[in-house]
Amino acid sequence: xxxxxxxxxxxxxxxxxxxxxxxxxxxxxxxxxxxxxxxxxxxxxxxxxxxxxxxxxxxxxxxxxxxxxxxxxxxxxxxxxxxxxxxxxxxxxxxxxxxxxxxxxxxxxxxxxxxxxxxxxxxxxxxxxxxxxxxxxxxxxxxxxxxxxxxxxxxxxxxxxxxxxxxxxxxxxxxxxxxxxxxxxxxxxxxxxxxxxx
Amino acid sequence: xxxxxxxxxxxxxxxxxxxxxxxxxxxxxxxxxxxxxxxxxxxxxxxxxxxxxxxxxxxxxxxxxxxxxxxxxxxxxxxxxxxxxxxxxxxxxxxxxxxxxxxxxxxxxxxxxxxxxxxxxxxxxxxxxxxxxxxxxxxxxxxxxxxxxxxxxxxxxxxxxxxxxxxxxxxxxxxxxxxxxxxxxxxxxxxxxxxxxxxxxxxxxxxxxxxxxxxxxxxxxxxxxxxxxxxxxxxxxxxxxxxxxxxxxxxxxxxxxxxxxxxxxxxxxxxxxxxxxxxxxxxxxxxxxxxxxxxxxxxxxxxxxxxxxxxxxxxxxxxxxxxxxxxxxxxxxxxxxxxxxxxxxxxxxxxxxxxxxxxxxxxxxxxxxxxxxxxxxxxxxxxxxxxxxxxxxxxxxxxxxxxxxxxxxxxxxxxxxxxxxxxxxxxxxxxxxxxxxxxxxxxxxxxxxxxxxxx
Numbered sequence: 123x124x125x126x127x128x129x130x131x132x133x134x135x136x137x138x139x140x141x142x143x144x145x146x147x148x149x150x151x152x153x154x155x156x157x158x159x160x161x162x163x164x165x166x167x168x169x170x171x172x173x174x175x176x177x178x179x180x181x182x183x184x185x186x187x188x189x190x191x192x193x194x195x196x197x198x199x200x201x202x203x204x205x206x207x208x209x210x211x212x213x214x215x216x217x218x219x220x221x222x223x224x225x226x227x228x229x230x231x232x233x234x235x236x237x238x239x240x241x242x243x244x245x246x247x248x249x250x251x252x253x254x255x256x257x258x259x260x261x262x263x264x265x266x267x268x269x270x271x272x273x274x275x276x277x278x279x280x281x282x283x284x285x286x287x288x289x290x291x292x293x294x295x296x297x298x299x300x301x302x303x304x305x306x307x308x309x310x311x312x313x314x315x316x317x318x319x320x
Numbered sequence: 321x322x323x324x325x326x327x328x329x330x331x332x333x334x335x336x337x338x339x340x341x342x343x344x345x346x347x348x349x350x351x352x353x354x355x356x357x358x359x360x361x362x363x364x365x366x367x368x369x370x371x372x373x374x375x376x377x378x379x380x381x382x383x384x385x386x387x388x389x390x391x392x393x394x395x396x397x398x399x400x401x402x403x404x405x406x407x408x409x410x411x412x413x414x415x416x417x418x419x420x421x422x423x424x425x426x427x428x429x430x431x432x433x434x435x436x437x438x439x440x441x442x443x444x445x446x447x448x449x450x451x452x453x454x455x456x457x458x459x460x461x462x463x464x465x466x467x468x469x470x471x472x473x474x475x476x477x478x479x480x481x482x483x484x485x486x487x488x489x490x491x492x493x494x495x496x497x498x499x500x501x502x503x504x505x506x507x508x509x510x511x512x513x514x515x516x517x518x519x520x521x522x523x524x525x526x527x528x529x530x531x532x533x534x535x536x537x538x539x540x541x542x543x544x545x546x547x548x549x550x551x552x553x554x555x556x557x558x559x560x561x562x563x564x565x566x567x568x569x570x571x572x573x574x575x576x577x578x579x580x581x582x583x584x585x586x587x588x589x590x591x592x593x594x595x596x597x598x599x600x601x602x603x604x605x606x607x608x609x610x611x612x613x614x615x616x617x618x619x620x621x622x623x624x625x626x627x628x629x630x631x632x633x634x635x636x637x638x639x640x641x642x643x644x645x646x647x648x649x650x651x652x653x654x655x656x657x658x659x660x661x662x663x664x665x666x667x668x669x670x671x672x673x674x675x676x677x678x679x680x681x682x683x684x685x686x687x688x689x690x691x692x693x694x695x696x697x698x699x700x701x702x703x704x705x706x707x708x709x710x711x712x713x714x715x716x717x718x719x720x721x722x723x724x725x726x727x728x729x730x731x732x733x734x735x736x737x738x739x740x741x742x743x744x745x746x747x748x749x750x751x752x753x754x755x756x757x758x759x760x761x762x763x764x765x766x767x768x769x770x771x772x773x774x775x
Contacts, residue, residue: 138734168362
């Protein structure tokens with residue numbers, strides 16, 4: 123940064139009208155009243171969304187509840203590589219790997235648990251995943267009556283997948299080849315049943 | 321013959337006022353929330369029957385909520401503080417007229433050769449009283465005017481819409497009781513055993529004491545012109561001579577600013593500034609005790625709005641519409657509506673100002689009170705004293721106060737400009753550029769070393 127890069131800004135001159143405050147307060151009052159009038163008499167300026175009735179249209183890259191994706195045959199896509207749980211800054215992912223019952227991969231997750239209360243929804247797990255198995259969805263209104271309820275196991279995470287697929291709110295990454303190296307067809311072949319059979 | 325005191329009417333009035341006040345405060349919170357929402361381009365509470373039942377829901381919630389008293393608080397004062405806040409707020413309302421009133425008649429001394437001839441007199445003995453009354457009756461017969469006795473009869477014949485009528489220290493009582501409210505804040509903040517609460521209450525005490533001075537000085541002018549502290553008489557004077565705001569607009573502005581500070585409203589809500597002090601003095605309070613603080617605060621708002629209405633805006637009076645001698649049901653209702661309308665107007669003004677001006681910093685707050693408002697109110701009052709005493713342009717010279725007020729305001733602006741010039745000039749000075757990060761280089765050869773705890 124050079125001296126000539128600095129542009130010196132002079133604060134505006136303070137006049138008598140500013141010094142006695144009252145005209146400035148009056149101007150401020152006009153702004154306040156304008157906003158109030160606009161809200162009262164033309165509802166188009168209102169920014170409120172009536173939540174339970176009106177649902178927000180969230181962008182597809184919203185980071186909500188996780189889901190575990192299924193592959194084309196409806197099996198869990200995860201290969202239990204522990205990349206997500208390693209990447210997780212909140213240490214909320216717990217995986218127990220087991221030898222895969224299917225011929226196309228070595229391991230599969232016997233247990234896959236995410237503590238949704240510990241999760242900070244940073245999305246690093248979905249970035250780390252080499253097979254696009256874990257993704258954050260647009261579901262945001264996550265509630266439960268107990269802490270145990272908020273610990274999502276494999277079945278629950280897979281059900282989130284089914285739910286979001288049924289709702290048609292797929293996250294961005296599942297659109298083939300749009301985002302990230304892992305999403306491209308070539309790398310999908312690691313788990314894709316067709317490429318493994320060759 | 322004396323001024324009657326009807327216990328029944330007073331009890332009815334008190335219960336009506338307290339009832340209305342409780343409902344009114346609850347709905348003021350709704351109004352506040354609605355106005356806040358509208359100003360911020362929102363909708364506001366609209367769930368419980370379009371928001372109309374929202375205050376009742378809030379009240380039920382606050383009543384049924386768990387009453388939490390933290391372990392290390394001073395229990396006695398912790399419990400007493402909200403009660404003090406509420407009681408003082410209610411008590412201040414006692415002498416404030418909220419509807420049609422007329423001042424109580426004055427007994428004037430018409431005795432020949434009396435030292436107090438043609439002045440108000442308060443006889444101390446029965447003999448003196450009788451002689452004063454006889455002189456008064458004779459004077460009334462001679463001049464075909466209304467005697468004191470008839471005036472009293474007339475006065476007693478209609479209800480005064482003020483809880484404690486003909487209190488001659490009226491406005492002084494409001495200020496005295498109103499400033500006792502600071503005890504609630506201080507005790508609450510101190511007994512909470514919480515730094516935020518304590519800071520909030522300390523700020524509050526400094527603020528309330530500082531703003532009491534311009535508050536009193538701005539009303540002093542009105543008292544001087546009226547010649548009485550009695551609020552009914554102040555209203556009557558305005559009915560006869562025109563509203564005080566016309567003569568003393570500057571005093572009105574000062575009074576308004578001071579009552580904002582007295583009520584802890586924005587831009588002076590330092591005692592409970594949420595962004596700095598969590599909740600200020602009521603951080604540790606929950607459920608109904610918290611609600612009592614809130615109640616006291618809004619009651620203060622109502623009281624001060626009534627005061628503003630009565631002291632500067634002519635109370636129930638509206639030119640060409642209200643008739644002071646109209647005591648029919650319709651007349652009373654009309655005056656009542658006008659008084660209520662003015663008060664509600666001020667309350668809404670309060671709420672709009674909240675979203676117009678930012679909160680002052682604490683030093684700015686003190687600066688405003690001591691260095692700006694106190695000198696201005698003193699100057700304004702001094703000019704008023706001169707005008708009232710010397711009457712430069714005859715009987716109507718009180719009108720001079722209007723241009724004089726404007727002149728004082730502009731003059732203070734010029735003076736303020738001159739005083740703040742040096743600091744304005746300093747903003748233009750250049751800071752020499754020493755290279756990137758020049759000011760932050762670490763001195764490695766420094767003699768100062770940190771004590772290592774390990775060795």
